[in-house]
Amino acid sequence: MKNCIVAQSGGPTAAINASLAGVIKGVLSQKEYGRIYGALNGITGILEGRSLDLTELFQNSENLDLLKVSPAMYLGSCRYKLPDMETGAEDYQKIFTFFENMDIGAFFYIGGNDSMDTVDKLSAYAAKIGSQVRIIGIPKTIDNDLCITDHTPGFGSAAKYVAATLLEIYHDTVIYNLKSVTIVEIMGRDAGWLTASSVLARNGYSPAPHLIYLPETAFETEAFLKDVSSLLAKQNNIIIAVSEGIRDKDGKYISASSGAVDNFGHSQLSGAGKTLEYLIQDRLDVKVRSIELNVLQRCSSHISSLTDLEESFCQGQHGVSLAAGGNTGLMVTINRTSSEPYQVSYGSAPVCEIANRVKSVPAEFISPQGNDVTPAILPYLRPLVQGEPDIRFAQGIPCYLPVPHLS
Amino acid sequence: MKNCIVAQSGGPTAAINASLAGVIKGVLSQKEYGRIYGALNGITGILEGRSLDLTELFQNSENLDLLKVSPAMYLGSCRYKLPDMETGAEDYQKIFTFFENMDIGAFFYIGGNDSMDTVDKLSAYAAKIGSQVRIIGIPKTIDNDLCITDHTPGFGSAAKYVAATLLEIYHDTVIYNLKSVTIVEIMGRDAGWLTASSVLARNGYSPAPHLIYLPETAFETEAFLKDVSSLLAKQNNIIIAVSEGIRDKDGKYISASSGAVDNFGHSQLSGAGKTLEYLIQDRLDVKVRSIELNVLQRCSSHISSLTDLEESFCQGQHGVSLAAGGNTGLMVTINRTSSEPYQVSYGSAPVCEIANRVKSVPAEFISPQGNDVTPAILPYLRPLVQGEPDIRFAQGIPCYLPVPHLS
Numbered sequence: 027m028k029n030c031i032v033a034q035s036g037g038p039t040a041a042i043n044a045s046l047a048g049v050i051k052g053v054l055s056q057k058e059y060g061r062i063y064g065a066l067n068g069i070t071g072i073l074e075g076r077s078l079d080l081t082e083l084f085q086n087s088e089n090l091d092l093l094k095v096s097p098a099m100y101l102g103s104c105r106y107k108l109p110d111m112e113t114g115a116e117d118y119q120k121i122f123t124f125f126e127n128m129d130i131g132a133f134f135y136i137g138g139n140d141s142m143d144t145v146d147k148l149s150a151y152a153a154k155i156g157s158q159v160r161i162i163g164i165p166k167t168i169d170n171d172l173c174i175t176d177h178t179p180g181f182g183s184a185a186k187y188v189a190a191t192l193l194e195i196y197h198d199t200v201i202y203n204l205k206s207v208t209i210v211e212i213m214g215r216d217a218g219w220l221t222a223s224s225v226l227a228r229n230g231y232s233p234a235p236h237l238i239y240l241p242e243t244a245f246e247t248e249a250f251l252k253d254v255s256s257l258l259a260k261q262n263n264i265i266i267a268v269s270e271g272i273r274d275k276d277g278k279y280i281s282a283s284s285g286a287v288d289n290f291g292h293s294q295l296s297g298a299g300k301t302l303e304y305l306i307q308d309r310l311d312v313k314v315r316s317i318e319l320n321v322l323q324r325c326s327s328h329i330s331s332l333t334d335l336e337e338s339f340c341q342g343q344h345g346v347s348l349a350a351g352g353n354t355g356l357m358v359t360i361n362r363t364s365s366e367p368y369q370v371s372y373g374s375a376p377v378c379e380i381a382n383r384v385k386s387v388p389a390e391f392i393s394p395q396g397n398d399v400t401p402a403i404l405p406y407l408r409p410l411v412q413g414e415p416d417i418r419f420a421q422g423i424p425c426y427l428p429v430p431h432l433s
Numbered sequence: 434m435k436n437c438i439v440a441q442s443g444g445p446t447a448a449i450n451a452s453l454a455g456v457i458k459g460v461l462s463q464k465e466y467g468r469i470y471g472a473l474n475g476i477t478g479i480l481e482g483r484s485l486d487l488t489e490l491f492q493n494s495e496n497l498d499l500l501k502v503s504p505a506m507y508l509g510s511c512r513y514k515l516p517d518m519e520t521g522a523e524d525y526q527k528i529f530t531f532f533e534n535m536d537i538g539a540f541f542y543i544g545g546n547d548s549m550d551t552v553d554k555l556s557a558y559a560a561k562i563g564s565q566v567r568i569i570g571i572p573k574t575i576d577n578d579l580c581i582t583d584h585t586p587g588f589g590s591a592a593k594y595v596a597a598t599l600l601e602i603y604h605d606t607v608i609y610n611l612k613s614v615t616i617v618e619i620m621g622r623d624a625g626w627l628t629a630s631s632v633l634a635r636n637g638y639s640p641a642p643h644l645i646y647l648p649e650t651a652f653e654t655e656a657f658l659k660d661v662s663s664l665l666a667k668q669n670n671i672i673i674a675v676s677e678g679i680r681d682k683d684g685k686y687i688s689a690s691s692g693a694v695d696n697f698g699h700s701q702l703s704g705a706g707k708t709l710e711y712l713i714q715d716r717l718d719v720k721v722r723s724i725e726l727n728v729l730q731r732c733s734s735h736i737s738s739l740t741d742l743e744e745s746f747c748q749g750q751h752g753v754s755l756a757a758g759g760n761t762g763l764m765v766t767i768n769r770t771s772s773e774p775y776q777v778s779y780g781s782a783p784v785c786e787i788a789n790r791v792k793s794v795p796a797e798f799i800s801p802q803g804n805d806v807t808p809a810i811l812p813y814l815r816p817l818v819q820g821e822p823d824i825r826f827a828q829g830i831p832c833y834l835p836v837p838h839l840s
Contacts, residue, residue, distance in 0.1 A: 038605045067610040097601050103608040190735055190830045194504050198445045198732035200836050201510040203474045229828070231835035317727045325605035328597055329735055331829065411829030421636070422738065422818030423597045428638035429607050 028131025030059040030349070031077065034166075035068035035137035035144070036105070038098035038321075039180025040187075040330040041338035042166045043427075045136045046101065047094040048342020049164065050084045058350035059131060066430075068104035068137070069144055072124050073117060078430060089427060094335060095415050096426035097327040108144045111151050118151045125159050132160040132349035136342070138167035138178075142357055142381040149355030149377065160349040163357035163377045164341055168324050171217035173385045174375045175359035179341055180324070182334030182410035185223035187326045188212055189411060191319065192227035192267065196234035199263045207254060207306055208265045209316040210235065211299030213323055215271040218242050218387045220323070222399045223407050224267035234265035241271035242387050243396030245280050250302070251309055253397050258312060270298050328424045332413025337370065344372040368409035435538025437466040437756070438484065441573075442475035442544035442551070443512070445505035445728075446587025447594075447737040448745040449573045450834075452543045453508065454501040455749020456571065457491045465757035466538060473837075475511035475544070476551055479531050480524060485837060496834060501742060502822050503833035504734040515551045518558050525558045532566050539567040539756035543749070545574035545585075549764055549788040556762030556784065567756040570764035570784045571748055575731050578624035580790045581782045582766035586748055587731070589741030589817035592630035594733045595619055596818060598726065599634035599674065603641035606670045614661060614713055615672045616723040617642065618706030620730055622678040625649050625794045627730070629806045630814050631674035641672035648678035649794050650803030652687050657709070658716055660804050665719060677705050735831045739820025744777065751779040775816035 032049045034042055046064075053062040061081045065071035078101070084090045093100055111118050125133065135145050145163035152159050165172050168184035192210060199208050212221040218240025227234055237253055239245060257264050272280045281298040299316035306314040341358045348356055356374040363369045391403040418425040439456045441449055453471075460469040468488045472478035485508070491497045500507055518525050532540065542552050552570035559566050572579050575591035599617060606615050619628040625647025634641055643664055646652060664671050679687045688705040706723035713721040748765045755763055763781040770776045798810040825832040 034608075038608060067608075070610065096604065098604040099608045102610060104610065186829055191729060191733070193830055193833070194732040194734060195728060197503065197505040197734075197833060197836060198728045201441075201445060201474075201506045203477065203509060203511065226828070226830060229830060315728075317729070318725065319729075320724045321602060321605045321722075322598060322724070322726075322729065325601040326598070327601060327604075408828060413829070414826055419821055421633070421815060422593055422820070423600055423633060423636060426600070426604060429604060 033065035040183035044338035048339035052343035052346030170219035179338035183330035186411035189226035447590035451745035455746035459750035459753030577626035586745035590737035593818035596633035
């Protein structure tokens with residue numbers, strides 16, 4: 027009986043450990059693999075031979091339950107882009123030598139778009155060298171921007187955090203009897219899904235956020251100032267949800283961008299909220315504040331979505347079934363069969379159809395003026411934030427699974 | 434039978450509505466007052482004759498329970514500094530005419546240091562004109578900087594948020610196998626209590642925050658850089674908790690201060706975290722990020738401290754007893770009789786001994802190097818963050834009491 031290995035990569039979410047728990051549970055219960063190893067710091071852990079044997083630790087169901095609700099990556103992460111096999115053969119040789127030495131039959135990679143690129147390359151290489159190691163991708167990203175799958179693990183929890191927080195900011199803001207503008211900057215470089223989910227803070231009495239700007243629509247400074255001014259003429263406190271990735275019609279980011287780029291060539295963004303704060307300060311005579319939700323929107327496991335955690339767990343388990351069934355080069359997908367009542371099934375798609383593409387918020391979910399979402403997005407978003415996991419507290423703070431030594 | 438009126442003032446907390454609920458419950462159950470009114474937007478609502486009759490609405494215990502867990506001020510707030518009675522007689526006349534017209538026997542003002550100044554002035558004026566209106570202050574401030582009382586309503590919830598969030602940031606940060614510094618800026622202009630409470634994130638496996646800087650100690654840039662460098666020589670990810678109010682030995686704020694001041698003459702701060710981020714970027718060759726917890730630390734009711742909410746409620750009730758007993762010019766206090774087991778009793782103190790003074794973190798709670806707190810602070814802090822209120826969720830987001838129309 028072969029062993030298997032799992033790793034996590036990319037930016038953290040509140041649900042990426044739920045997927046890891048699903049993989050572990052799948053391996054332990056399906057008994058298709060002998061031991062389950064965890065590579066530390068994603069693919070770099072395999073390149074450097076750093077891994078843990080997870081098999082015994084998670085026989086204990088309490089550890090597994092705790093893992094399910096713990097934020098970020100239990101196994102650590104990396105942002106390493108695997109070179110093409112033509113130019114970086116050495117990496118591929120190292121990885122498959124590791125697989126051989128550890129008698130690995132399947133590799134599960136939990137990650138976002140860039141990690142799916144790694145799954146794609148490794149499965150192509152395996153085919154080329156005739157390796158029987160199955161390579162399966164399990165999605166995660168708070169950005170919800172992977173193609174084919176209905177939504178991504180981690181998105182629902184981040185969306186729940188964003189909506190709950192916007193509602194709380196509404197309560198915090200509405201108390202003063204004077205005009206004010208509050209800008210909340212939300213993550214999402216290319217896709218506005220998470221910013222769009224702020225609409226869920228509108229709960230019958232809260233009209234916040236009053237305006238929503240996504241990267242899918244070209245941002246026009248003058249139209250924005252006009253939107254804000256006309257609302258201020260009618261009411262006191264305006265709350266604006268804005269994606270970090272908003273751009274003008276020429277594609278230039280509305281932010282105090284440093285011009286730096288990360289390993290994947292993405293612009294390092296910061297400050298769309300701050301930039302708009304300064305703009306309003308400069309052009310409109312009104313109190314203005316910006317709030318950057320920062321990493322809090324992806325790591326606040328204490329307010330994660332139970333639906334998200336359960337689906338993430340199931341996607342981990344499904345990945346094991348796919349590998350055990352002889353599949354490779356696939357990413358687990360979630361297919362929505364109904365929104366009311368909410369029903370899903372799990373499937374898969376060739377990872378080459380998913381990697382390096384982006385699923386944007388479609389036009390029918392964005393208002394014609396580009397300053398709001400439409401009600402059509404609600405049945406899509408609403409089910410994803412439902413339910414609250416049972417988070418235990420010790421000494422007044424949440425109980426999570428201690429992270430192993432990662433370096 | 435006389436009526437009474439209650440108002441809320443200053444910055445929001447997660448517990449200021451629990452105190453309001455306590456006042457309402459006290460009035461409804463003690464039957465010393467006929468009707469209970471709520472002035473909108475603090476003392477300005479009395480000056481402008483804007484108030485609500487709360488008597489019927491909160492006969493409904495479900496509304497009262499919802500009020501108890503709702504963030505910020507149900508009745509709205511203000512930042513109005515009452516002038517001295519010599520120069521601003523008109524304000525005082527308006528207020529006491531309002532009291533007379535509404536047949537008010539007691540006024541409960543829930544607020545921080547500046548609101549206690551108002552309580553002090555109004556009770557002195559009442560004495561001067563021979564008014565029988567009882568003026569009682571009920572404290573609140575996340576800053577925990579009021580004298581005499583053991584701790585302030587709202588602090589425990591904010592401290593719980595800060596500690597839980599620091600723990601989650603630790604999980605988020607520790608995943609990368611590279612050197613990084615994360616700076617978390619925490620509210621507290623003059624007193625470092627809230628920043629100090631970040632120590633509660635150290636839970637056995639989390640050493641974060643590795644460094645803690647309070648406004649009570651003069652901040653030295655070179656010592657700070659040395660602290661960070663020597664930690665980085667030993668480990669990968671350093672998390673630093675820093676108060677927005679840190680200053681150098683000359684009392685100059687370590688921040689990108691605009692030099693602006695608010696109505697009370699306080700410097701408007703922003704950016705101690707950002708300033709240190711830029712400093713590290715400039716001087717140390719390491720990845721650095723700063724996170725400003727911003728208003729989230731005071732309005733995230735979904736993770737408030739049950740101990741804090743219950744004590745805030747009791748302090749509201751106790752305020753009603755004080756007024757009914759014929760007292761005036763007092764602030765409700767909480768007296769700790771034991772830390773283990775945690776036991777408190779409620780008392781009062783003349784508000785003139787509290788207003789316009791600040792209780793700093795004492796020297797024995799701060800490390801000699803000024804870059805950490807001492808273990809001696811733990812028995813003080815720990816009981817205040819215990820317990821989680823039962824927050825209901827509807828459609829995936831928290832249920833709070835809708836705010837009335839405030840303007």
